[in-house]
Amino acid sequence: MSTVDPISAATDGLHARSHLVDLEAPVILRSGARLSAVQIACQTYGHLSQARDNAIVVLHGLTADQHAAGPVRDETGKSGWWDAAIGPGKAIDTDRFFVIVPNVIGGSGGSTGPGSDNPTTGRPYGLDFPVVTVADMAQAHLALLDHFGIGRLHGTVGGCLGGFQVMEILAAAPKRAGKAVIISATARTSAHNTALWAVLRAAIKSDPNWRGGDYYGGPAPSDGLGLLAMTGALFWMSREVLEQRFGMAPLTQEPRYTLEPDFAVEAFLNTVKANAGMGRLDANSLIYLTRAIDYFDLARDAGSLAQALHGVCDPMLLVSYASDWRYPAAEMAEIAEALPAGTTCDHVELDSPMGHGAFLYQFESLEPVLRRFLG
The missing domain is CATH 3.40.50.1820 (Alpha/Beta hydrolase fold, catalytic domain)
Structure with missing residues (x-):
């Protein structure tokens, strides 16, 4: 059907x-x-x-x-x-x-x-x-x-x-x-790719909202997905791309000397994190699909x-x-x-x-x- x-x-x-x-x-x-x-x-x-x-x-x-x-x-x-x-x-x-x-x-x-x-x-x-x-x-x-x-x-x-x-x-x-x-x-x-996937899966599982994969109907593990996305962005974007796109440009005219985000690249990664937590990706699916790659x-x-x-x-x-x-x-x-x-x-x-x-x-x-x- x-x-x-x-x-x-x-x-x-x-x-x-x-x-x-x-x-x-x-x-x-x-x-x-x-x-x-x-x-x-x-x-x-x-x-x-x-x-x-x-x-x-x-x-x-x-x-x-x-x-x-x-x-x-x-x-x-x-x-x-x-x-x-x-x-x-x-x-x-x-x-x-x-x-x-x-x-x-x-x-x-x-x-x-x-x-x-x-x-x-x-x-x-x-x-x-x-x-x-x-x-x-x-x-x-x-x-x-x-x-x-x-x-x-x-x-x-x-x-x-x-x-x-x-x-x-x-x-x-x-x-x-x-x-x-x-x-x-x-x-x-x-082995290198499998190690990277293991880190990303650990990021998801570290979120208390993941609840051993039983989070459907409740809060999604958005923080874990966000950490996964931030790390994943570094898989996709090379050192050269990050340097060309952001360099070490500050968010303001002068450095603020703070532990809060003070550079454009940090703001970019925070945006990646926020977008990942908006519900487009399912945490368990990412665990299963990366595991499928491990076995390939x-x-x-x-x-x-x-x-x-x-x-x-x-x-x-x-x-x-x-x-x-x-x-x-x-x-x-x-x-x-x-x-x-x-x-x-x-x-x-x-x-x-x-x-x-x-x-x-x-x-x-x-x-x-x-x-x-x-x-």
Whole structure:
């Protein structure tokens, strides 16, 4: 079953729709747990062709959801997270393509996750929700394609956590993925990244309002989310970006010599903290999604990265950023080396002081590369 709602705000020719889809079959997770009733929230843009051969799936990163394009919406308070890329005449051209943006299972945008009602108890799952993996997310995405009657995609695109999902789709169903675009990602997470996620999860759990994950219906752990967001901003923004944007500029003409915020960079981080506590992000979902990243290792179950990707047959675009210390270009190059002989693969390394977040915040350099590849 599926419910569909037009997005009411002006959409500038996007033909945007919101969907809430009940998957027909249970999802058996990598852990062995079973989710008997799974809903997937997604947004679509453009029109599906009669031949059903013009669909592109765009997969979101850690803190995003299905609202990838278009104007500000009441639910999020933000415009689409990749509005620069998706729309009429843009790199992912909605005049040509039918674009599907699903929210992952375990997310907080309407797909089944820790904030959903547990059918056994009638109350939100909280930490009773089973651990999900990126492979589980890919399984749900493939079931969503079945719902839309799409056997084969024109393309599959994702950055960061979205890039991991692209790889899991390639491993599970390479003939369905079409052209694959993997941005700012790696074939497995690192101990350094897992350590960073552990710090962010500890920030959430340190908030008394978290209550062991059982905070639904009461005050959200806003302080913990705020501390997470402040720390997370330093993952996304390099030393160079912070220096260029803020330097050591004081908030007033002269230093006040106080323990209160006295510099522009401190005021920026306080704004980040305040915005994180406004309810757009769900604390438990961030715990579950970062844990899914911890378990991501494309080669582990297949025996090798080459074996995991042995079925890839369509062109692939890999995009790295020279300043991305979280997922270095050398690790993306390992993906290219593992592909079957004869596979068309472009590995493009771009320069941006934004590092890992450049595909979102400095799209200009990626735009012609993505447009050319998908076209």
